[in-house]
Every structure is written in C-alpha cells, then in structure tokens.
Amino acid sequence: MSVTHLDSLDKIVSLSKSRGFIFQSSEIYGGLAAVYDYGPLGVELKRNIQSEWWKAMTQVQDNIVGLDAAIFMHPKVWEASGHVEGFNDPMIDDKQSKKRYRADMLIEQHILRIRDKGDTGKADQLQQLLNTTGTRKGLCEDLYDIIMAEEIKSPDSGAFDWTEVRQFNLMFKTHYGAVSKDDDDIIYLRPETAQGIFVNYKNVLDTARVQIPFGIAQIGKAFRNEVVARQFVFRMREFEQMEMQYFVEPGTDDEEYDKWLATRIEWHKALGIRGENLRVSPHPEDKLAHYARAAADIQYKYPIGWQEVEGIHNRTDFDLSRHSEFSGKKMEYFDQKDQKRYTPYVIETSVGLDRTTLMVLCDAYREEEVEGENRTVLKMHPKLAPTKAGIFPLIKKPELRELAKKIELDLRDDYTVMYDEAGSIGKRYRRQDEAGTPFCITVDFDGLEDNSVTIRYRDNMKQDRVSADQLASVIRDGIKSWKS
RNA sequence: GCGGGCGUAGCUCAAUUGGUAGAGCGUCACCCUUCCAAGGUGAAUGUUGCCGGUUCGAGUCCGGUCGCCCGCUCCA
CATH class of the missing domain: 3.30.40.230 (Herpes Virus-1)
Structure with missing residues (x-):
C-alpha cells in the first residue's frame, strides 16, 4: 500500500472546506482576510483539542486553576504590559x-x-x-x-x-461606550490573553487557596493586526490562545522552565502527533521579547515548513512588577513558612489553538492507494475525532435500519455519532475516513438473529464482529489504547 | 504595506482570434445493492470574486477593488 503525506496546505484547505472543517469568514461577501470560521466538523475537533488541554493543564494538576478573563481590559493594562509602546x-x-x-x-x-x-x-x-x-x-x-x-x-x-x-x-482599537467621541474612550482588543491572568493574580491568590508554585490557565480569543497575516489558520488576525502562567519563586525559574518545556512537548505527542514532526527551537538571547529572560518555540513541521505552534517563556517578574508600578497595588507574595516576601517569576506556556488544530489535520492527513483505488483518510487520535463512530445498515432495508437506529440512539449518550444509509457501504466508509471517524458500525442480516454487528477500523480497514451491547465499551477501549 | 502569480458549480479543472458557460468528482431523490468511492434514472447548484469601461457582443481586453498563493517583517 502506498501512502502519501501532505506536501502543501492546499489539500487541507480543500478538505477543510468540502468536509466542513474550516470556512473562510464572510465568504459570500468575498471573504475577510486572515479570518476563518469553524464548520460542523471543525468545531468538534477544536473543542476536543481544547478540552484535552484544559484537562491536562487544570484537572490533572493539583496546583493550577482556571480563569476566563474578558477580552476588553482597562487601557492602562496595555501600557503596563509594554504593548502600547512595543506594538x-x-x-x-x-x-x-x-x-x-x-x-x-x-x-x-x-x-x-x-x-x-x-x-x-x-x-x-x-x-x-x-x-x-x-x-x-x-x-x-x-x-x-x-x-x-x-x-x-x-x-x-x-x-x-x-x-x-x-x-x-498591532493592537485593534475600538470605542468603549455607545457615545464615543475622539480618542478619549479608546480601548483595545487584547493582543494576548496573558494579561488577563496577571491582573487577576491577586484575586486568585486571595481566593483560591493556592500557594507558590501555582498556575492559572485560560483559553480565549486574542487579536492582532498583523502586517502580514496568511497561511490559512496559521496566522490569523483573530485567534485563540491556550495559556498557562506558572508563578514561581525567583531562583527556581530555570528549573520550572525546563520542566514545563518538557511537559508541553509530551502533551503534543499525547495528541498523537508524530515525534519526528516536533522539535524545540530556543530563542537566541538577542531575539528575546521585551519581557522574557528565556524562550523556546515548540515547532511543528507544517507543509509550509517548521513553524511555532507553542511558546514557552520565562517572563521573570516583568509583568507583575509593571502592573504593581502602574496600578500602585502590591503584587508580592508572602511565604509563611520561610517568612520571606518576593515578586514571583512567571513561566508561560502559550499554545495557539488554531495552530494546534491545523497541526492535527496536517499530521493526520494521508492519501493511500488501496487495491488500485485512492482513499483519503485523517488518521488523527480517536479522542480528537469530530465523530467517533458512523453507524450504517449494510443496505437500505427497514429491518436493518431499525437496529442501526437503536444502536445510534444508545451511543449518542456517550459519543458523537453519525447515522448514514446513503450509497454503497464502501462509499460510506470512505466518507467517514475523510472526516477522521475512527470506527464504523455496520448492521447486517446476521445481526438481526444474534444482535452482533461488524466494527470497522479507520486506520487499517480491518473488521471485528462484536455484540451490539458491547459497542460502547469497545469504542471506549479503542480510543484509550490508540497508538499513532 | 511593497513586488510577483492567481480568481469559472461544493471540490478539481476545461471553454478556439472576443461569439449560446461545460466535464469529472461530490451533494440530493428514487431504483438496485449482503462489507470498502459498484451500477441505473433523475435533480439542484454559476449575476465566471465584485464594480466600472471598451465592444453589436466580455469568462476572455482595459481600469479599480476584494480575496487567495509565493517572497520581505513579526508572532500564538
């Protein structure tokens, strides 16, 4: 079997549109540059990635809490952060x-x-x-x-x-208040979500019973008026970040930085991304951002080349100190045990959700030749797949439909599934392959006798015979045990 | 933003010196079909990105505009 991987973004762009992953914004009006909408399959994929991140960064961590800060923030935030000047x-x-x-x-x-x-x-x-x-x-x-x-x-x-x-x-401006005059009431659309975390640092510290080291995680939209915004969803003017700011004692920051860099690479691999397509690229010291003491990109080998999907930064105490200076509020942490006071250092992990989604699509894309026929298949991790299972009657007959519909109803409670009876069975399999659906369940006449069905696997097209009652657990095990 | 290339059906693309806009795939309906894009019948979908100009006549020529791709710069 010959397998072709991706050599340009074109095929992903086409597939995204034809299958309903990603559409260009406002397309009927000629499109809006560097803005994209997620379609029915895309939104499922994106949400699955989001929830994987949220779980990895909050649920399984005993010292990281979540936050959802607003996009609008006081204009002074951006003076303190350096964005008004630096952007x-x-x-x-x-x-x-x-x-x-x-x-x-x-x-x-x-x-x-x-x-x-x-x-x-x-x-x-x-x-x-x-x-x-x-x-x-x-x-x-x-x-x-x-x-x-x-x-x-x-x-x-x-x-x-x-x-x-x-x-x-680089910052989008808008007017705050319905009656706006001149430049007085200009506010910005946040160019990064991080500042929403920093300005809430004290609130979290005072209410969430956290002690250093601890982290605050957030997923949200950010906006940048990029001079050049291109390459599909890779560089957009409106994009979504998944950021975690980890507050540590100065002196421990180098160690924590290394730890998080390693942790985050493992996360990408756990999404099913092939290791050879991931690498770390440290920023040379003379190219560091104004706030950073050390920084590295986690890069993925996109069809457009090695590009950053996530950034890990040692932001030092820059942000907290600046907000302390500009707001006049104390941002220090008092360590009860050691009786000492300090402004924490911050290790930032910041990953682009849209870039991750694109990475998953690129890494999963295959064109295979199967017995003289081509099939396009997205071999993504089943836990990310928009649809977990397709459910088909082998042919369009009322008696087969009845059992298939019953199975669909049972599975809907736990999984996103799709019923399909249109066209030949082979066509329906291939249709699901293009959507990345890891399992297809087919009801045939034997099954009407003994309640058994075939489950067909996306990756190798092999089939097993299982009892309809066991489907939920077979799917669950299949998702858990999947290897790329 | 600047330079270069491009824009025709949902997708991939045709359309002679300017002369009636098409194909394959996909989608939908019906028929057929007992496991990998099978077959049959039928249907829907286009102000040829948009606006203007030249012309008896523009997908085709000209101008503008919007969008996409490739470079220059920055980042998630």
Whole structure:
C-alpha cells in the first residue's frame, strides 16, 4: 500500500472546506482576510483539542486553576504590559530592495556610526532629536525628517529611496461606550490573553487557596493586526490562545522552565502527533521579547515548513512588577513558612489553538492507494475525532435500519455519532475516513438473529464482529489504547 | 504595506482570434445493492470574486477593488 503525506496546505484547505472543517469568514461577501470560521466538523475537533488541554493543564494538576478573563481590559493594562509602546513600531521601506526597517533603529545606527567617527557633539545633538520625536509634527513625520536631513541610506542596498514612515499598530482599537467621541474612550482588543491572568493574580491568590508554585490557565480569543497575516489558520488576525502562567519563586525559574518545556512537548505527542514532526527551537538571547529572560518555540513541521505552534517563556517578574508600578497595588507574595516576601517569576506556556488544530489535520492527513483505488483518510487520535463512530445498515432495508437506529440512539449518550444509509457501504466508509471517524458500525442480516454487528477500523480497514451491547465499551477501549 | 502569480458549480479543472458557460468528482431523490468511492434514472447548484469601461457582443481586453498563493517583517 502506498501512502502519501501532505506536501502543501492546499489539500487541507480543500478538505477543510468540502468536509466542513474550516470556512473562510464572510465568504459570500468575498471573504475577510486572515479570518476563518469553524464548520460542523471543525468545531468538534477544536473543542476536543481544547478540552484535552484544559484537562491536562487544570484537572490533572493539583496546583493550577482556571480563569476566563474578558477580552476588553482597562487601557492602562496595555501600557503596563509594554504593548502600547512595543506594538507600535514606526517602519520605513527601502523602495529599491523592498526591505523594511524600523525607522528609529536606522537613526540609532546612524548615530552610532557618527559617534564612532568621534563627532560626539553631532551624535549627541541627533540623539536629542531622536529622543524628542513626536513633539514636533508627529512621531512618523519627525523620524522621517531626521532620515531625510541626515540622508541615511539603506543598510542593504545603499539606496536613498525611502517610503514615508508608517506606524504599524498591532493592537485593534475600538470605542468603549455607545457615545464615543475622539480618542478619549479608546480601548483595545487584547493582543494576548496573558494579561488577563496577571491582573487577576491577586484575586486568585486571595481566593483560591493556592500557594507558590501555582498556575492559572485560560483559553480565549486574542487579536492582532498583523502586517502580514496568511497561511490559512496559521496566522490569523483573530485567534485563540491556550495559556498557562506558572508563578514561581525567583531562583527556581530555570528549573520550572525546563520542566514545563518538557511537559508541553509530551502533551503534543499525547495528541498523537508524530515525534519526528516536533522539535524545540530556543530563542537566541538577542531575539528575546521585551519581557522574557528565556524562550523556546515548540515547532511543528507544517507543509509550509517548521513553524511555532507553542511558546514557552520565562517572563521573570516583568509583568507583575509593571502592573504593581502602574496600578500602585502590591503584587508580592508572602511565604509563611520561610517568612520571606518576593515578586514571583512567571513561566508561560502559550499554545495557539488554531495552530494546534491545523497541526492535527496536517499530521493526520494521508492519501493511500488501496487495491488500485485512492482513499483519503485523517488518521488523527480517536479522542480528537469530530465523530467517533458512523453507524450504517449494510443496505437500505427497514429491518436493518431499525437496529442501526437503536444502536445510534444508545451511543449518542456517550459519543458523537453519525447515522448514514446513503450509497454503497464502501462509499460510506470512505466518507467517514475523510472526516477522521475512527470506527464504523455496520448492521447486517446476521445481526438481526444474534444482535452482533461488524466494527470497522479507520486506520487499517480491518473488521471485528462484536455484540451490539458491547459497542460502547469497545469504542471506549479503542480510543484509550490508540497508538499513532 | 511593497513586488510577483492567481480568481469559472461544493471540490478539481476545461471553454478556439472576443461569439449560446461545460466535464469529472461530490451533494440530493428514487431504483438496485449482503462489507470498502459498484451500477441505473433523475435533480439542484454559476449575476465566471465584485464594480466600472471598451465592444453589436466580455469568462476572455482595459481600469479599480476584494480575496487567495509565493517572497520581505513579526508572532500564538
């Protein structure tokens, strides 16, 4: 049997649409860039992944609690977090090389060169000008004026052929309150869920009877006005994060960071993802985000290449300290046993739910040749499968339908199942293969005598004969014992 | 945002120098069918992404716009 794995996202995009996993948003109006909707199968898959995460991060952990913070937050949150500043980069493009630069970085490098040449006076004067950008015409205009006046050239092409300076605001803004005027009542759609956890840190500490080390887990939507948002659900403007912030004593953070990195890789493998398609990619120190002391990506080998599905960060005490500073509230933890007081460090695990869903689809996708015929099958872990079982009468006859319908009703209580009597039996099997349904149950005439049915397995197309009464437990065992 | 490519049925794609929009698969109904996309009959689905222009006539040519794909940048 020849097996073909995925070589591009196209097939996943097609399958997602034709089977009802994922649709483009507002498609009848021409679509909305980088926004997607989950269809009937997609929502089941996504929810199954979500609940696996929630179970792994809260239920089986005795020191991690859940949270569901609102998307809207006080604007000061984003000043404290650094997003107002850090998410507003003034960019300028070299028209010749098409390369993009941060305008302020270009000027800083320019100042550095002047200083190296020994012209300290000139350098200081320019530095002063740079420090006061935004006070003359406006941030972008001021930066542009400096670049023009100094005739700063492009580092890669040497050209002096710039676009104007433009600001890329990665946070979505909206107006808070029905009667909104000017910029006074602007609030942001959160660009990450983490801050909802940090601002509730004290609430949880005071009410949930937790002691350090402890974690707070949350699943929710986040929004980013990405400059480039592409590649199906991999990079969306509206996306869903599953984040856990783990509060630890300073000094233990390196150890906890390593522990969580290892724990999270195991979670991905437990979803049935093949180990050879997962890897860890540590961030070099000079590329760390403003809040992080150490960071690593858990990457998956998507058809578009190795890409980040989850990030593990040592956020230090950056967030709690900043919120303490901006809010004036104490964020310290008092250790009763050791009689000491400190601001906890935070280890963050942050995984993209949409990226995980895409990963599961990509990893499961196979095209197989079976006796000269092609079949497309999603060999995903049964616990993630949108539909657990298809239930068919072997042929469309009333007496077979009756028993099949009875089995459907019995199983519906515990599993998402689908009854189907349209077309040949082979066609119905293949239909379920494309949806990733791990089990198909077929009622034939023998079964009317002894209450037995065939159960057919998605992965190898083999069949077993079992009593209809045992179906629920056979399915349960099949899900539990599954190996990729 | 910039450069390049693309946009025809649910999916994959045809359609001659500009001249009546089609196929395969899928979907639905009925028939047939005792285990892997079988067969038969019939049906539905298109303002050819959208808007405008040129023309007697535009899927085809031109302009704009929206969306998708590939690069530049950032991230979950």
